[in-house]
Structure formats: C-alpha cells, structure tokens
Amino acid sequence: MTKAGFRRTGLEWFSSLPACLLLLAVVLFSTSSDIHNRMLQTGEQLWSGYYKLRMDPVAPECDPDRDIEDAVAAEMAQEPDSDDPMAALLGAEEKDPDEVRLSIERSVADCKAAHQDYQNLKDNLTPGVKAYRAVELFVADVIALGLESQRYILVILVMLCAVTATLTRHHIAMRAMETRLDYTVSHTLQTIANAMLLGSSVIFRQSSLGSDTSVSGEELLLHNLWIAGFACLTLASLYRLFRVPENLQEGGSLNKAFLAVPLYTVMCLISGTYFALIGHSSGIGIYLGKMMELADMFLNVGLYVWVGMMLKQTRLATLVFNVFRPWHMPPEMLAVVAVLVAAVPTAYTGASGIFVIAAGAVIYSELRAAGARRQLALAATAMSGSLGVVLRPCLLVVVIAYLNREVTTDELFGWGIWVFLLTAAMFTLVALSVNRQSRFDLAPSSVAFPAMIQALKPLIPYVLVISVVVMFYRFALDVTMDEFSAPRLLPVIMLAILVYEHVSLKNRRGRASGEINHQGLERSVRGATNDTTAEIGALLLLLGLSVSIGGVIERSHIMQSFPQAFDSAWSAMLLMVVILVILGMIMDAFGAVILVTATVAGIAYASGIHPVHFWMVTLVAFELGYLSPPVALNHLLTRQVVGEAEVMAAQQETGTFYQRHERIILPLIAMGISLLVVSFVPLLFYA
Template structure:
C-alpha cells in the first residue's frame, strides 16, 4: 500500500501541474492567436476526476478523510479499537459498493465511441471503480497499521467486501448481463429479492449510518452510502449515485477548487505567513491589541485561499500562538482567538465554499464574491475587537521592530498582491474562475520558488503531494453527496418542506431565525462542503418563498456554517485546535465561548440586514 501511495502521489503531482498548464495555455493562445486548445475544458474537468480519486486513495491510506469522530475521540483501549473496527467495516463495505456501481455505470452510460479529446472516456472513468477499490484496501491497511491486529482485521475486511457486494447487488447484476449466456432469469429474481428486502432493512441501516458518522466513518461514506440505501429502498437505479458523482466532478467550474487549494498550500509551506505577520504588525503597531488583529487577518488570508480552516490552524497556529503569548495575551485567550479565526476567511473571494455554493445554487459566483466582502470584514473586525478589549486588561501594546519598514513592505508585497491577482482577471471577465485559479497557483509558485526561493524545485513535489489528500477528501465528499442531493430533489423534499413552511410560518423574521438555528446545528454536525451539497437544495425554495435574495441567502448560509465550526460539542475546528494546542476538548469549549458569542452577533447582523450582503450586487 505504501508503494501504491507513492505512485498515487507522483501521478497526483503531475495532474496538478497539467491542471495549471492547460488553463494558462488557453489564456495565452486566446490572447495571441484568438483560439484555444481543442477539448481543453474536457481535459481539465477529467483531470479533476482523476485527481479526486487519487487523493481519495491517499486519504484512505493515511487516514485523512474528513469525519466527525465525536464518540471515538473520547474512547481509549479496546473500546477505541472496537469503534475503529466498526468504522473500517462500514467504510470498506460502502467503498466496495461504490466500486461496483461505478463500474456498472461505466458500461451502461458510456459507449466505446465516447471520447474525451483523443482518449476513450471509459478509460478515464475507470479511475472511479479502481479508486474506490483501492480506498477499501487503504481503509483495511490503515487499521492494520494503527491497531496492530494483522490477523483479525483482514477477516473483517473480507466480510465487509462481501457485504459491500451485496449492497450493490443490482449493479453487479447489471454487469453480469454483459456476459454472454448469463442466467437472466436468476439474476432478475435475485434483484427482485434484493429490493423487497431493502424496503424492510434500509430504515434500520439509515439509522446505523447516522450513528456511524459519529464513530469516525468518513463523511463521503456516510453521505454516499445513505444515497445508495435510499435508492435501494425506492427501487431506484444505484448507478444514479456514481453518475451524479461524475457530473459533479466534471462540472466546468469545479477545477477552481483544487487550483485555489494548492495555491493556499504553497503559501502555507513557504515563509509567506511570517512575511504577512511582519507586514500587519507594522500596520497595527502602537494599536492596543494590534497583534490579535494581525492574527485574525493572517488567518483569514490563508483560509480564503486554502478553503480549509484546518490547514490554517495546523500551519499557523503554533507560530501565532508563540507571538501572541510573547505580547502578553493570556493562553486561554490565544487558544480561543486562533480557533475561531481558523474559519473566518470563508466569506472572502476566492473562498472555495463561495465557488461551490454558486455552482450548486446556480447563481453568479461573481455576485457571491462581491456579497461576501462586507460580511467577511464585519467578522474580522468583531473578532479583532476582542484583542482590543483584552489590551485593556494589561496586554502590552505592539511596538515597532528594528527591521527597516521598506524591507518589511517589500518582503510581503508579492503575497499582498494575491487578492488583486484573483479579483482583477475574474471580475473584469479576462479569465474564467478556473483560469483565474490556474493563474493564482502559477503566481504563487513563481513568488515562492523564484522570488523568495522558499520552495526549491526538489521540494516542490512534496508540497504538491501534501495538498492531494485534502483535495481528494473535499472533492470525494462533493461527489458522494451529489447522489443524496439528487434523491432529495427527486423525492420532492424541498417542495414539501416549502409547502409545510408556508402553511405554518408566515413571518419572514421567524423563518430567518429558524434558518439560523438549523444551519448552526448543520454546521456543527457536517463539514461545509457536504452541507452545501445536501442542504442548499432544501433551503433555496424556502428562501424564494419568503423573499430572501438568493445571494443574501448564500451569505447567510456560509456565515452560519462558518460559525458551526466552533459550535460544541463536535465543531470541526474544536477538534483540530485541541490536537494542535494539546488541550482537552472541554478546555477548548471554554476558550472559544466568548468568540463564539461575538461571531454569533455578527451572523445575526448579516442575516437581518440584507444590505450588508447586497450593496455591491445588482438586482
């Protein structure tokens, strides 16, 4: 498995470089020759498909897939092993089911004549069943490696593979029909028995899956597995789930997500953090609590580009923690500030959740970028205010350093120009969002490799490879949850919910209050990417029913989910900060509470004052 991981890593790195080269080449060819590369967009979207499943395999081997793991976090010894065994069993079974359904989809939905440029489509899509298969083996390998039970785990793995095959029985039956002289009558009878049993068993299994989410089962397994069960219960085609996954991953704008994510990783692996801290220290020197504002702004900057608050906490948490404590801030205050600042940049462009929300809700990403600027600034100012308030309790004022001012500005100038590199080409229409992502990544590589020389050519592969599990983890969630979103819409759940709300709730303010509460709970229990895929189709018709502007609804959604990262007991940032700062979760709850309340006030302002989101957005 480690050899497979190395191969996966190097192919992933090559895919990222191609993902940069194609859009940049497209821009240059358009500018100088008024034409682009034939089938360029198809190559780009299918590179994302390949990168997703390579990242998924790497994440399974290294245990990097996103999960809640609330129960598992508090257990030790045999109980922890039992939980890990159960989580692995479910993960392997569902991954095998995904492998069968995606293989069946490959033969049913794509003929031999289908091509992506000059490459057969089936050859590229083969990455889906192979990716899921190796993820299943990766989960088994991970448990053997961490729990040191080489005899017990493979037995459970084999049973899980059989159960996964049974879960995907209709897809397996469809594959058998491609075999000459297949016993079609027997296959039809077996499938009919499967669907009859599913009507009775699936409700119980769905409850098991919900509980499994808190045992550390990856979220893509919970969401995708839930979708498979729901389609089985409704006598639907299981191949719908991989078809929707394929459609999601090959959408025209999705390639922006890995591009901006890698750009953020390049920045976090360089000395950009130290340079930006020095610059903002210069700007805020002499201001009471100024160093707290520096920490908030730098965290917002990094989260904006990585799209993952965990990266910010893990990459910058240690450095900022030392600096803040040297400036006299209390340890508890520092833990709370950095934990809450980890997600505070999600409302600024080019935040990945903003891009994804625009894709799912089918509204202008440009409008979403503009709408997030003032609400995001309010969040930054209000959390920074906590630092100014702490300064009245004896925290020393940040003083000027000895380094020349011009040198500090010059060192941070190139990273400081990144927002312009993103916004100018995209908002002016010079480049698409994907091309903007490619230009941003290329710019970051040039700055960190050629100007500052923080990343050498020899070190570049390791930096790119480090981003792959995060990219795969996020995109595999999007892919798996798309099937669940499809089922929700197909079952007319949004329309039924809208009808119920219309019958029972007449006040727009009450609707917004209920929306805040519901989204806060959602943000506590789900990561922002899967929440966008599953919840947005539900709330869009409700927003339209109560006259909430769709762009304003998007900012409300993202602001609440941002706050959900801090919501006890299982907000994602609480676990990451507990790991990074070496503190127990109850201590993190106490540290974060004041910041949670301040951000809650900001969320309420954003919710009930639409002008804050819509001032730059046309009708």
C-alpha cells in the same frame, strides 16, 4: 489523523509526484486558454483577417468567367416543369430578361469576389503565418485536451489522494485514533463504507449499460476509473485494518471508538444504507458522478489546497507576524490581528477549511509564541478562515453565483465587504472584552513604528515577485487577477515565491541569524505536495459524500414537509437560519451550496427574501455551523494541523467554564451575533 511514517520516506513520491503532475496539468490547461486568446489577438494584429487564415482556404467551385449573355439565353430558354405547381403558377413566360441578367451579373460578381478573396488568402498565407498558425492550433488542441480530460483528472486525483489519506490515517474524524479498539472500529467501518462505494459504482455502471440510452466511451471510462479507484481504496483500508501500528494503547471505549470513524465513512454508511433500503443501490455512485458536472470547481478546490500548502512552506506568515511584534500586543489583540489579516488569504484559498489546513499551524504557533493561552490560540486558529469567505475572489461565492442566476459575483462581493466588517467588529468586541486577561500596554509608537517599518522591508521582495507574476499575466496574457483567474494564478505565484526563497536563502543556510532555514525548492514543493495529497483526499472525499448526503435529503423529500412559501419573510428567515446552520454542521461548504440551491433557496425567494440577502445569510450560517459542535469541522481541521497533544493540553487547563471552553464559545458568540444581525436587520428595510 496522525500521519504515518510512510510519508517521510521515498515512497511518498508514489502518490505526491502523480498528484503534483496532475495539478500542474490543470494549471497548464487553464493557462493555455489564456495563451490561446492572446495568440488569436496577436495574430489578428499582425495579419489582418488572421481568423480566416487559421485554416487553408478552399477554392470556390463557381466559374468567374461565365458568359453572361449565354447564361441569360439559357435561363430564358428553360421550359417550366409541368409537374411543378409553383412553376405552373408563376409560368416561364413571366420571366423578365432584365431581372434574369441582373441576377446572373450579381452571381458572377460574387463569384469573382470569392475567387479574389481566395487568392488574397493564398497570398497572405506566408511561411511566417503557417508557422505561427501551427503553434496556435497546437495550443488550441491542448485546450481541447484539457477540457476533455478534466473529469478524468478529477477522478484520478480524488482516488489517488483518498488512498493516500487512508494509508496515512489522515481522514477527518471527530477524534484521533488512540487505542487499538479505535483503530479496529474505524478501519472496519472504513472498509465496509469503501466496499459500499465500490458496489454502488459497479451497479451504476451495469445499470447504465443496461439502459436504453447508449453509453459513450468517455462515460464508460469514467465508470471504470471510479470502480478501479474504489477497489484500491477498499484494499487500502483492508491493509490498514490488518496492519495495526505498535504505538497504539490497549483497551478503549466503544463510544469513543465510533468518534474516531472518519466523517466521510459515516456519511457513506448513512447514504448507502438509505439508498439500499429504497432499492436504489446505485445512488451513491450517481451522486458522486454528479461531481463531474462541476469538475472545474472541484479541481479548483484541489489547486487552492496546493496553494495553501505551498504558502505553509514559505516564510510569508512569519514575516507578516514580525510586522506586529514590535507593538508587544497583548495575546487577545494579536489574535484579532491574526484573524483579520487571515481574511485576505482565505478569500484566495476558496474556503475557511482550506485556509485552516494551510496556515492554521503557523497561526497557532505564532500566537503561542506571543504568549496567547492555548484556548485563545485554538479559537483564533479555528476562526482564522471564517471572515474571508465573503471577500473577493472566494471560490465559494463564485460557485453560488454560477449555480444561482438570481445573483452575481459583483452583488455578493459588494455586500460581502459589509458582512466582513460586521463579523470582524463582533470578533474584536468579544475577544477584547470577554475573558481578557492581559493589559493593553502597547509599546510606544516612537519605538514600535521604526521597528515595524524595518520588519516590512523583508516583505518587499515578496510583493515584487507577486506583482511581476500578476503584471505578466495582465500584459502578456490580458488576464487580470479576479475570482475567475485566481485558481490558475495563485499556484504560479506560490511557485515563484518558492523559487525566490530558494535563490535568496540558498547562500544563507546555516548562518546563525535567527532566520528559518529554507529547505530548498525541491523539498519545499515535495513537502507541500505531500501534505496536499492527504488533504485533498480527505477534503474531496468528504465533499463528494456530502453531495451524496444531499441526495438523501433531496430524495427523502424532507424539504417538502415545509411550506414552499411563507406569508412572512421573518418566519421564513427564522427557519432558513436553523436549516443552514445545521447543514453547516454536517456538510462541506461546496456540497451544502449545491443542496441549498436545489432545495431551500427557492422557498426563500418565494417567501420574499432577497436572493443576495439569502446568500449572505447562508455564508455566515455555514461558518457558524463549521464552528458549532457536535461536528465543528473547522475545529477538527485545527486539531489536525496543530496536533492532538495541544488540544488535549488545552482541555486540561483550569479556570471558569468559559476559560475551559473558550476555543468553542468565543467563535460561537462572535459568529452567532453576526448571523442574527445579518439575518434579521436587513428585513427591517425591505420585508
């Protein structure tokens, strides 16, 4: 979990610079589609019929000066073919000269019209049209290249970032590596798991080449990229295995050492062993290959992580917290405000885990600076991304609607607002009523309100920068900010904010004004990309192996042991809740959605549970799972961003059982109650 010194040297650009270029390429390719659509509209406005001018016109082959009388005579003089039954049946003597003449006249008229259209197109094909067309067709070629290269970009990005995460010891595990035994066990199992991935990919390639169906060059290249990537990943883990850091403690416990094994390694060992036992050694490679079917979704995850890391480089979070400081809120109330405010950026970063990675450190430090106890600050940080996953334009909801034709994004986001209000109310109630240790002694409004207004002023330029980018896309490219355009707009918005901070703070560095010094545009982008590479590697590799675990569940036919439909929607819902929470404990959100779609969703629909209701329950159950031991992914990500020392210090605090474990219990109570309400109350109205 600890970042190695490698990332603080010039070597960091060996991984982060290619990753930055790949992410920029994704933004460029997706934006070029918007540019192309606008160019087509503009071309049609400037030159009527521009769609026909996109290609050079081809001269018609017919004769517009054809003699009609000669053509009629020739047609009437034709003898019927005796071998043609239709001709014998109709008979040539039945030809009507008037009908023949009318047919030929229409044919000649159509020919003259075609020649006239051809001449008009030639006349309209001016040098200006040709120049515009050349640019427009170039953009179209860029789009085609982008669509074709999405899968390759994803494979290269995943493998590059996975190697970086391995070299920097940044994979997600239950606990950090503290002793030499932890280190040895973790990297030994990582090496075995990576070798499994390599072997499975090689076997999958060979089986594909040996099958009856032909393998295209593109598919063969994908196979080779996976093999090369896993070979590098295996070598990286071997290198780390024999390059033991000097700062590790001696000794250690074997039980604790196994907890330091990354989650993706555990998933790989389980799925790889299962597939090997059933004689399907290429199984992991096949299920990882399924990532390519949703390459755009996984690339969007990478973009959202990058957006979050760029957000971390800005002063936005600090300035937002400054707005609430004048009220001198007690820590519990400030924690509630932090979680509620975080719901909006969470919706724009795709998933709760991504937001915890992106802004968790800032939220934790701000709450601690306001006097919040460590347990409360950790609880709020872990839950900071849990409320916004049901709000527009969350990528997870878009994926659900994409995979399930029974629901639409409008339906899910419409009901998501009510689910958000419910979960927000539950968290507020629990945080302010259970274990409240501070008095509600807010500052007088006459003092706090003017200071709050003053604190809002520094945020105005940020609002203007965001508005300029959004308005540019709206009016120049006809693209509105929604769940479909957010992945390509948000990186541009964050880059624009970094440029603004670079320009506005450039001349104020070193002033004793109390402001955080901005480190410059290049360093900010580099720092964001450095963090992004390791996080993408840890997150997407975990997501890919989650899909593989889903394959194990699917092929083991565990779900077939359950009834394919229940007589009672209440019984079905009870089972769904248990299954969904367990999946949230052990799987990443996107992989879990794919698995749920293929398995339990159909059972829920057949049992009388409304599809929109089912997916609302799924989202809340997943969030409860991410906050529930033994895995508690959001707590693992919180520890990753705030540091092992802070978590250890929180665990050493004294008090009641609740106070000693508040970081776990508080989110469980809030989300647990919310899940029960979301799951069963709607059944009263339609079940």
